[in-house]
Amino acid sequence: MSAEYLDKLQAAILEGEEDDAAQAARDALEAGIAPIQLINDGIQKPLEKIGKDFENGECFLPELILSGDAARAATDIIMPKLTAGERADGLHGTAVIGVVSGDLHDIGKNIVGAFLAAQGLKVIDLGCDVSPKRFVDTVAEQQARFIVISTLLTTSRPFYRQIVDTLKARGLRDKTYVLVGGGPVTPAWAREVGADAYGRDAKDAVACCRELLTSGVQSPLAEPLIVNALQSKA
């Protein structure tokens, strides 16, 4: 009985069908399937599969993005039904994500956003060429727990420091975890700008958010959390 509903949800996510995924989530809840089971088996499993397929060159970015959207649609319906204890085990809160000023490369940011949303975070995607002021304004308005900063351009990296400095100046730095990533961003750069975490890809970003929330460590961290780091000297 539950297998049928889970199969439908998994299929909708794998096919990137947002409306079907939302409907499958509603149907499964009405049929009495536990929300936590839907999250773990109905959403996480197909996302893990599509992530592996992407790494192996068996599926591509459009599928990844559409599956992320479908997962987010289902998650939006399931999350309110979780108990407080169950919610605490998953990712929760708001993440503001964007590509910094001057940079219009959004592929990496899109992948990270899709993964975070699929894990239960409310993701506010500011897009590309986002000024430090807009990042920080949005963090303030949304009371965001995470700010996730990306770029592909070495020449746009100085904006990371400006974002962190602006968070400090506006009294928001201890309320927000700062995650950094992107092609030219390294663990050393994360340290230099005073970020809380560095990740090389979307899976790292999820792992960082999970670790930060689970540990409950206060931001800003003295030393950034580094997942899957480049060689230490970098």
Next chain:
Amino acid sequence: MHQKPDIVEILRRTNSGEYCAVKEWDVKRIPRTVRAMLKKYGLEKVLNPEEPVNTDMELADTFFKAGFELALELGMLCEPTERIVKISEDELRSTLKHAPSQLELGFGKDKRVMKSRTPSDPYPMMFGASLGITISEDVWPYYIEGIVRQKEVDLLEGGSLVSVFGLDVMPGTPSETLLGYVQGRRHRELRKQGGREGMPGIGNISAVTEFGQFCYGTKGGFYNNDLSLILFPSELKVNNQTLHKVVHTLAMDGLVFAGSPAMIGGMPGPAEGAVLSCIACALLQYAVLQASVGGGEIYDIRYLSNVNREGLWALSATHQALSRNTHILTHGIANEVSGPGTEEFLYEILVGVAVIAASGASFSTGPRAAGGKLQDYITPLECRFCAEVGHAASGMDLAKVAELAKHFLPKYEAKIKDPDIGKPIQEVWDLRNFKPTPEYHAIYQRVKQEAIDFGVPMDPF
């Protein structure tokens, strides 16, 4: 009659073309159209990773036909207005017919002539160094002069300054405008100081937005017969920054050098789809961006590299397709991931640049030391090696280059995902005396000798 749409008409179309939301374009319109075109022309799953260089010219020509049709079917999306800039078949054919097939760049004894090439063409592919690797302000002039002193390097391009007068450069702010003028002026001075005043240049590698490009063609900055580097945001898309740079370059009577990589694993899907997208981009940029030069860059999104099997194959098929079916001046990049002081970096250069050169590209720029991630991780020695390989491999038979790829790939491919980043310039290059450390020079000599022994006709030491 010349039917190429001029820039005024292009700007008009950015506001009047068919509406398409960016997300619709990215995740539906591009992938679906590419998939349909691959199917129509029988190009699905033609890549065999055991053969990392294409040697089937009939296949290359089929890719060209499909890529040409894709260009007409899709056009380019203007991101800020979400309007599609379509180009008609007559316009595209006319544009390609009237595109330059050769350019005289630089002046005096340092002048170079860039020519349209075909696969295995003995006319040497030109090489420009380096890409926009960030360089600290105190090191930058020595690094730039170091490149100028490598006589094998045809054009001077980068790296990118991270600060000027101690001020961090922030794209889109006045610090970027200042950077542009400083870099333009210093490029002139350093070319002269290095003994090659008339060396052709590319400007401005450090310009993220249009503000850093004002230095092109203006008094004291980059010359207007240097190439004006204009990257578009991603494949099959343009934006205001790109178009600002085009308008400025044309106003300076300059030369638009356009490009942006198609991504294997990205919107066009597999390597075969990326080849199609890359060909379509290359053709469209001559009509939409009024390019004189450019087109033919492909990376694998998983590694942001193209010296792996899929990347090399895609590069070879793309450049063969373009060079056999047009006379445009195409450009390719070998995107290395290892860093200075390592053998792997030189092997990656050898394979990547040889494939591009023998496949018919008119010119190439590089290298992308350590994947371009790390400040000061590049030296003029690799720039020289790139140019040496590019010149020497130009006339090589494609079958021989395919053998070369298969021979040298095993020396680095296992490390592509976690490459050795090597050492910063200060540890492997004598900045003041413009030469590598003896240890790094020995590595260079060893790899170069291996290439010569394999049959790459490089000059001995």
